[in-house]
Amino acid sequence: MTDPSRDRSQELRRLRPHPSSVAEARHAVRAALRTSLPDPDLLDTAELCVSELVTNAVVHAGTEIDVAVVLYDGGARVEVLDRSAHLPVPRHYVSLASTGRGLLMVDQLCTRWGVSSRVNSKTVWFEVGGVSDLPDHDPTPMSGSSLLPIVPVVLRRVPLLLHAAWQIHAESLLREILLVRLDEESLSGLEEHASASAAIALMEQQIRRPDLGQAPEEVMAGAVEPLVSADEIVLEVPPGSVRHFAVLNRLLEDAAEMADSGSLLTPPIQPEIRDFRRWICQEVARQAAGDAPVTWDPSVRRGPPASAPPLRWDASVVQQSAEAVIAADDSGTVVAVSHAAATALGYPDPAALVGGRLIDVIPERFRQAHLAGVTLHLFAGRGPLIDTPVTVPALCADGHEVLVEVLVRSRALSHDRRLFTAHLTPA
Known part of the structure; x- marks a missing residue:
């Protein structure tokens, strides 16, 4: 934290790692700044930013939290210290992330912000109002950290x-x-x-x-x-x-x-x-424990299988379709296949595919992209290939590949489940 010998530094309070500490920090900071920063917009900014930093400390550090305010001409610095050495990461890769944007908000709202790091703690700070002459980072090095x-x-x-x-x-x-x-x-x-x-x-x-x-x-x-x-x-x-x-x-x-x-x-x-x-x-x-590395192999199952309940939907829409359509649930299990789709992929009967994995009809070099794409769509809303026809190779029953144009559609069902349908046409 800031050197307590400074006469403009206020050590506000020590907070426990509990959600209620967010409101407590917000009220304490507003009370400390109310007389020195009469601008209501700056007060609101300070409240919002300290809420974000204390929330991060509660959720990601789980330790006691110290909050302090440093007053200077034209502005104030608010400091939040926790007992975790892991530094916060502002996520600029919005296309992949669904969380972690709070620090980007802090960056946009405050005058400047930064992190002071120690061996077993860190302080995340921000300034509102004018820029101070306080250091951007803690001048004390992390003693011996490189030797840990x-x-x-x-x-x-x-x-x-x-x-x-x-x-x-x-x-x-x-x-x-x-x-x-x-x-x-x-x-x-x-x-x-x-x-x-x-x-x-x-x-x-x-x-x-x-x-x-x-x-x-x-x-x-x-x-x-x-x-x-x-x-x-x-x-x-x-x-x-x-x-x-x-x-x-x-x-x-x-x-x-x-x-x-x-x-x-x-x-x-x-x-x-x-x-x-x-x-x-x-x-x-x-x-x-001293064991040798084991290489990642996506074909190796490392635990009990998933046991998701079946989807509640009308499978006959796919089963009776004259088009080549494959339907899969949000866990990647094939739940329905039309006869046209089975024939196009060289399977004598749609039942040969139902209950299996959708990645079984995807060439190995594309499987990681498929698995990640479904997950990112479900949890980050990312879907650059949803409702967009693309030409890709499909893996047939005998192991050879055939080019098809695929149109993937995503449909929300009840109980927060999702159905994916892939519509295939010869390329």
């Missing part, structure tokens, strides 16, 4: 696009299960959420995200193997953070089961997405 031990976790054949999509899904699940488990009597839900968020933040800082753009032609050109995978990434995990991955894996396993049963608003997810989470969390635990 790490566990090097070697990740091989990392599916970058799948990781980006999984992370958005994971954050959605974590937010919802936090609301389910949090109550006024216990903070264990927040503490576990903070541990899981710390693991996600560590991966976000070290695993790059591919930028596919929004235009269909850009997506089709850039979303194929090997462009969307990394041969090897060494994830540097502090020893104390190894347990965060175990918490993340357990929380998301529980949340996925709740989503499958319909107990959450978050819809079921494709099994490959949850297998990716199991793989990366298991790799951290295994390699921390």
Whole structure:
């Protein structure tokens, strides 16, 4: 925090890691600034920005939070300190992200903002009004931080696009299960959420995200193997953070089961997405224990299968269609196929495809893009290929590929489920 010897510095209060602390910080900052910043717009900005920073600290750090205000001629700096060393990441990749835009809002509203980092804590600050002569960052270096031990976790054949999509899904699940488990009597839900968020933040800082753009032609050109995978990434995990991955894996396993049963608003997810989470969390635990790396293999199932309830819809619309149509649910399971579609792909009967995976008719080099695309559509609203005809190869029953024009449509059903239909015509 700011040097308390400054006569214009006010250490407002220490807050507990609880949602009620957001309102408490907001009221405290308004009270501290009311006389020195009479402009109501600046007061509103300070309230909004401190709400965002304290919310981030509550959700992602899960530690005690200190809030301070530094007054200077023409403005004020508000500082929020938590006991987590993981730095906040403002997300400019809006095309892939559904969360994390709060810091972009802070950036747009305040005069300037920044982060002061220590070994076991950080301070995120912002200024409203005029620019101060206070330093942009903490002049005290992170003593010995470069000498801190790490566990090097070697990740091989990392599916970058799948990781980006999984992370958005994971954050959605974590937010919802936090609301389910949090109550006024216990903070264990927040503490576990903070541990899981710390693991996600560590991966976000070290695993790059591919930028596919929004235009269909850009997506089709850039979303194929090997462009969307990394041969090897060494994830540097502090020893104390190894347990965060175990918490993340357990929380998301529980949340996925709740989503499958319909107990959450978050819809079921494709099994490959949850297998990716199991793989990366298991790799951290295994390699921390001294085991050799295991390469990512999307064909390996790493846990119990999903058990999402069947969709409630009229399958005869597809089954009786004279067009070549394949329908799949939001977990990627084929739920209906027309005779024309089965014939076009070399299958003697539509039943040979129903109940299987939609990726079985997608060439392997496009499968990661398909899995990520469905996930990003469900959780970030991204859909550059929805309702847009594209020419792609389809995989036939005998293993050969045939070019088809595909028109994918997405339909919302009851109980927050979604149906996808692919309409095929010869290219």
